[in-house]
Amino acid sequence: MQGSRSSLKSHYLAIGAFAVIYLLIALMVRNSYYQLIMTLVLVWATMGLSWNLLSGYSGLISFGHAAFFGLGGYTMTIAFVKWGLTPWLGIPLGMVVGVLAAIIIGIPTFRLRGHYFALSMLAYPLALLYVFEWLGYQEETLPMMRDAPARYMQFADQRVYTAIALVILVAAMVVSLHVERSRFGRSLLAIKQNQPAAEAAGVNVLKWKMLALMLSAAVAAAAGGLYAVVLLVVTPPTMFGVLTSAQALIFTLFGGVGVYWGPVIGAGILVPLAETLHAELGHIIPGIQGVVYGSAIIAIVLLAPDGIYWRIRDYLATRRAPIDTAERVAPSVPILAASKDERPRTSGAPLLELDGVVRTFGGLRAVDGVSLKIKEGEIHGIIGPNGAGKTTLFNVINGFLPADVGSIRFAGGELLGLKPHEVCARGIGRTFQVVRAFPRMSVLENVTIGAFVGAANDAEAKALAYAALERVGLAGARADAIAGGLTTNELRRMELARALAPRPRLILLDETLAGLGHEELEGILDVIRQVNREGGTVAIIEHTMHAMVKLADHFSVLDHGKLIASGPPGEVIKDPAVIEAYLGKKWMDRAQHPVT
Amino acid sequence: MGVVRILPVLAMASAVLIAPTPSVAQSEVKVGLIAPMSGPWARQGDLMVKGANLAIDDINKAGGIKSLGGAKLKLMVFDAGDSVEKAKNAAQRMVAQEPDLIGATGAWLSSFTLGVTEVTERVELPVLTLSYSDQITARGFKFVFQTSPTGGAQSVSTLPALVRMAEAATGKKPASVAIISDNTAAPMSFAKPMREGGIEKLGMKLPVDEIFTPPLSDCTPLIQKVRSSRPDFLLLLPTAISDDKLCLEKMHEFGLGRGRVPVISNGAHIGAPDLLKNLGKDLLEGVMTVVANWGAKGQDDIIKSFVAATGEPWITQDSISTYGDMMIFKEALEKAGVADRRKVAEAIRAMDTTTGPAHYFPGNRIKFDENGRRVGADVVIVQWQNGVPLTVYPPTSAVAEPIWPKK
Amino acid sequence: MTDWQWFIIDILQAFAAGLLVGGTYGLMCVGLGIIFGVMRVVNFAHGDFMMLGMYAAYYLVTGFGVLAFLGPYVAPIVGALLAGPIVFAIGWVLHRFLIANVTGARVVSAEAEGHYAQIILTLGIALVLANGGLILFGSLPISVQTPLSRESWAIGEVLLNKARTVSFFIAVAVAILLYMFLTRTSLGKALRAAADNPIAAAYVGVDVDRAHRLAFGLGVGITAIAGGLIASSQSFQPYIGFDFVIVMYAGVVLGGMGSILGAFWGGLTIGLVQQMSTLVLPYQLQNTAIFVVFLLIIFFRPQGMFGRVWERT
Structure with missing residues (x-):
């Protein structure tokens, strides 16, 4: 996300300058050992970029990128040794194999999240390692082609390898840059920062993850193929070993995660450092090089936990703009003066129809046969005590949870069985009880993610996002603030804007008013009324009733997963069943037979 | 911040700016030794260095290289580390920073x-190696010389x-043999010709043929197979000491030790x-093992000085072979x-001697064929007898009679 | 004996081996389970702490021979148990000065909940420990000497290795004691609360920093005991931690993150799969079998065998 306002051109210039300078240094170096190290820096930087493409952007930590690296290297090697295929074609072939492997691995593994995903990824290269040993590929060497070395990527001058590696690295950097700055990267970032929020905001999580993995696998396979060409010997432990996966991860985390310069910085420092230590100390006190290297890593982590890139960037940012952070301007809420009475009453057709929806957790029936209708144009309050099943009901509607039985029809189409992003695409937005922001993005970026689903292109999404921000009173200076530093009130507004940005027909608000002061509450109520006046249908969960009485046209009351009452607010709050649900039976008795 | 900014500068400086060491005075001749000095194989590298140091001491004490006016030999050690990448980097560093090396020995692990050797071949630096893999001298390289018999030849x-x-011991031919090996390159190439008809040709059966991935966590199922099929002898071919221990203890535990099923390793x-x-x-x-080299008959002097210099109880393949390389x-x-x-490479290629260095290699002859394989390189069989591994085969090197356990 | 009888014996023998190996795996996983499963700290140096436990046991029993007076049968067991407190202390110190910087309440809001920093920090610690081990202990593979490792008890034709059997029962006993400590004592409950949800624990008056140090020390100490037990069956060198760390993570995830007993079952399952797969698959694919079973269990039961039901929202 960095430099979202600087143009693409300046990034190209920076990459180009880096490449030219690196190449010039490489051309000047005469020592073949340093030439080799300069090549390996690039290969490992490429491998780091591959890891960053998936894990850095999407936050799905992979411990198994060696699978793709190894497949790339082994495909090239076996094709060379068995069929005499030149690495010029063998490396692209390896990339194809890598992408296929990514699809086969991705389909089952993306069902898993967090640590489960990370460790499952670890299993693939290790299983492959043993399989390749079992197949008898313990030590494969690339035959020396004395006749036509260039045709088989064998050069006496090591600097040619540096140049080839540089081309691959620059390609990977450019790909990363474009991913970072497009809808692709923003969607991955949204997944990373808050997957449920991303799903609810209409991001097709599986699609983006899969694309990221495929791209990442192709880059890793290219790095693996080139690595094998440079080393000339491949063994399963060097290609599929845990250390190979770990290196990609260390270099990226060390240099800076989630930004394409990170792996380049990481490999640029750590590869020469490890090698220098190994060369200078390894034969004097065996093991000391590992101790020093390990200590260096520990020291850097403590100084720059997110990586060197971010540390430097933060440092420069605070020097450049020291005041910017402290200020926290109260947003000016547009007064959309509209009293309750002026609002157009609705008599629209049902927009959302629930019929006998049941959702159980183990033995608990969290939603127990709920049937209700939400009419087009109304504000529908869903109330009930804590644990009544209100949020679960929303989760079933927007696809986070499948229903066990029942049907949910929206504008005539069935919603059950759809994924959250598909539900969102049908025109249902939502907010959450606990605000689910993308904390490291700016307010505008947060809302833009939500707008993608209703927009044809990035520019339109941005325009929609601006419009939504204006509506909730966060336009202007606050739009560029980082979401992590907002007040509760601002967060609520931002989330509302994110849900509103694609202009949904129905918006589900989950305790949007919770934790707000009186004035703040009034401000949000105004926004909701305004949305409603413009034709939006609103379903809102609250368990404090007095705000709702002023807002809603219709109440549905849930208790223990069952719908116990439904009707105009005035009637519902007098319903004995509702009073009992809220206050308990004893209180209801007293209410009906007041002690005098 | 300070560290953050200084580190890359230091790293780049050390990688780019330090020039190769200037060439040394004429009175010194440098020989390289590239072997794992760190990582899981550090012990083997250590044994090689011990052998090389002893040889260089002996040479220098005896007046150095006479044809070079008594120039002294100097050993340059390079750490091949724990991966092919580190080994190759070390080789590249060796040839780049020590352009006046006259040769090298290494790198223990065949991979x-x-x-x-991919590096050294390109700069035409002669390398002597004790690694077994057939592939090392099957690539048409001109500057690598394998003093050990290859895995295939050993087999x-x-x-x-x-x-x-x-x-000779039991009076009848053995009828069956079991093979248990790990799947690393050395035992695989050792066992390959046996599996592919070698055993059949000698009229034996192969009731157990298991390959495992090291390291083992337990070898009960493996030895159980030996227990249930009772072969006449067992070829036990792990490469890691931890696996040796697990298997041999399990043999003992299952009542197969102490020669009830003779064990031969590699x-x-x-x-x-x-x-x-x-x-x-x-x-x-x-327990017997097949090796490429071992302390043998007539080497009492160096064995004695090796033990005195290093504190090792006897001299093993890695040390004696590296001694011989020097x-x-x-x-x-x-x-x-x-x-x-x-x-120097030319001289090695032209060498055909049964004296001098030939003394330190079984077969007692130094001559390399056009592939770089030593002519007449024969295996040595070593057997543990009363707590010491003694050479028992070939008879010319043997210091003890082999004991074949009778049932 | 007939072939068929041998076949049955083969199966029982493999099962017994799996069970006995699995017991120590289980204990190892319990240690990691506290740190990774409950505290959610990614500790890549865990195998290296186990290595320290092995060397601690070795020096107590064989190297310095402090425990030699206990005789060759008892000393290795006492040595293994004493490895626990020694490594506990090392873990406590490392947590206090290094790991605490990237774990606990202070990083909940950081990127990926501080996991990135934890991964590199603990990888750095792993490098230092393994290579420092090489400097301190040397590269020579060693083991704790005991006649137990080469003797067995016979149950019919099935032979149970004495060292493994004793280790198995000690592992089970230690795991049960730990479980009782964590569930029955107030200190144990406070530890679990602090590990599970540091912020909530702080509200109810638990000294979270102290509890985390204790929990981390406990986790590495328990694994060190498992290492000490293995040290009498297997020889080891300073780089051995790496061979075990993957098995441990697989065991914890298999059992279900956050479940201490689950971690034990996870480790046990891995032992059984590793040894019994050899009955049907080539021996070489022993470890492949582990990963395939691991993936299958995870796909069909993503929360692991004993994990809590995982909610998406």
Whole structure:
């Protein structure tokens, strides 16, 4: 996300300058050992970029990128040794194999999240390692082609390898840059920062993850193929070993995660450092090089936990703009003066129809046969005590949870069985009880993610996002603030804007008013009324009733997963069943037979 | 912040700016030794250095290289580390920073040797190696010389020798053999010709043929198979000491030890003092191993000085072989009369001697064929007898009679 | 004996081996389970702490021979148990000065909940420990000497290795004691609360920093005991931690993150799969079998065998 306002051109210039300078240094170096190290820096930087493409952007930590690296290297090697295929074609072939492997691995593994995903990824290269040993590929060497070395990527001058590696690295950097700055990267970032929020905001999580993995696998396979060409010997432990996966991860985390310069910085420092230590100390006190290297890593982590890139960037940012952070301007809420009475009453057709929806957790029936209708144009309050099943009901509607039985029809189409992003695409937005922001993005970026689903292109999404921000009173200076530093009130507004940005027909608000002061509450109520006046249908969960009485046209009351009452607010709050649900039976008795 | 900014500068500086060491005075001739000095194979590298240092001391004390006016040999050690990448980097560093090396020995693990020789071949630096893999000298390289018999060759000459031993002891030919090996390159190439008809040709059956991935966590199911099929002898081919220990203890536990099923292994680790420390002499009694080189008849002097200098209880393949490598370089330098790597390589290629360095290699002859394989390189069979691994085969090197356990 | 009888014996023998190996795996996983499963700290140096436990046991029993007076049968067991407190202390110190910087309440809001920093920090610690081990202990593979490792008890034709059997029962006993400590004592409950939800624990008056140090020390200490037990069956060198760390993570995830007993079952399952797969698959694919079973269990039961039901919202 960095430099979202600087143009693409300046990034190209920076990459180009880096490449030219690196190449010039490489051309000047005469020592073949340093030439080799300069090549390996690039290969490992490429491998780091591959890891960053998936894990850095999407936050799905992979411990198994060696699978793709190894497949790339082994495909090239076996094709060379068995069929005499030149690495010029063998490396692209390896990339194809890598992408296929990514699809086969991705389909089952993306069902898993967090640590489960990370460790499952670890299993693939290790299983492959043993399989390749079992197949008898313990030590494969690339035959020396004395006749036509260039045709088989064998050069006496090591600097040619540096140049080839540089081309691959620059390609990977450019790909990363474009991913970072497009809808692709923003969607991955949204997944990373808050997957449920991303799903609810209409991001097709599986699609983006899969694309990221495929791209990442192709880059890793290219790095693996080139690595094998440079080393000339491949063994399963060097290609599929845990250390190979770990290196990609260390270099990226060390240099800076989630930004394409990170792996380049990481490999640029750590590869020469490890090698220098190994060369200078390894034969004097065996093991000391590992101790020093390990200590260096520990020291850097403590100084720059997110990586060197971010540390430097933060440092420069605070020097450049020291005041910017402290200020926290109260947003000016547009007064959309509209009293309750002026609002157009609705008599629209049902927009959302629930019929006998049941959702159980183990033995608990969290939603127990709920049937209700939400009419087009109304504000529908869903109330009930804590644990009544209100949020679960929303989760079933927007696809986070499948229903066990029942049907949910929206504008005539069935919603059950759809994924959250598909539900969102049908025109249902939502907010959450606990605000689910993308904390490291700016307010505008947060809302833009939500707008993608209703927009044809990035520019339109941005325009929609601006419009939504204006509506909730966060336009202007606050739009560029980082979401992590907002007040509760601002967060609520931002989330509302994110849900509103694609202009949904129905918006589900989950305790949007919770934790707000009186004035703040009034401000949000105004926004909701305004949305409603413009034709939006609103379903809102609250368990404090007095705000709702002023807002809603219709109440549905849930208790223990069952719908116990439904009707105009005035009637519902007098319903004995509702009073009992809220206050308990004893209180209801007293209410009906007041002690005098 | 300070560290953050200084580190890259330092790293780049050390990688780019430091110039190669200037060439040394004429009175010194540099020989390289590239082997794992760190990582899981550090012990083997250590044994090689010990052998090389002893040889260089002996050479220098005896007046250095006479044809070069008594120039002293100097050992340059390079750490091949724990991966092919590190080994290849070390080789590249060796040839880039020590352009006046006249030769090198290494790199113990065959995959490392493969990577290292890809580098040395291109700068025409002669490399002597004790690695077994057939591939090392099957690539048409001109500057690599394998002093050990290749895995394939070892395999071919081992079986008949074992059969003869068994026949002499028990009076009848063995009828069945079991193979348990790990899947690393050395045992795989050792066992390959046996699996592919070698055993059948000798009229034996192969009831157990198991390959495992090291390291083992337990080897009950493996030894259970030996227990249930009772072969006449067992070829036990792990490469890691931890696997040796697990298997041999399990043999004992299952009542198969102490020769009830004779055990023959491959590689120097089975004869290493390390194993004695882990297992004790009872469990090792009678266990044999096939190696490329070992302390042999007539080497009492160096064995004695090796023990005195290093504190090791006896000399193993890695040390004696590296000792011999230094002697080959000395001989080649004397012949070449100039400290030039190409001339030294030529001298090694032309060498055909049964004296001098030949003394330190079984078969007692130094001559390399056009592939770089040593002519007449034969296996050595070593057997644990009363807590010491003794050479029992070939008879010319043997210091003890082989004991074939009778049932 | 007939082939068929041998076949049955083969199966029982493999099962017994799996069970006995699995017991120590289980204990190892319990240690990691506290740190990774409950505290959610990614500790890549865990195998290296186990290595320290092995060397601690070795020096107590064989190297310095402090425990030699206990005789060759008892000393290795006492040595293994004493490895626990020694490594506990090392873990406590490392947590206090290094790991605490990237774990606990202070990083909940950081990127990926501080996991990135934890991964590199603990990888750095792993490098230092393994290579420092090489400097301190040397590269020679060693083991704790005991006649137990080469003797067995016979149950019919099935032979149970004495060292493994004793280790198994000690592992089970330690795991049960730990479980009782964590569930029955107030200190144990406070530890679990602090590990599970540091912020909530702080509200109810638990000294979270102290509890985390204790929990981390406990986790590495328990694994060190498992290492000490293995040290009498297997020889080891300073780089051995790496061979075990993957098995441990697989065991914890298999059992279900956050479940201490689950971690034990996870480790046990891995032992059984590793040894019994050899009955039907080539021996070489022993470890492949582990990963395939791991993936299958995870796909069909993503929360692991004993994990809590995982909610998406």
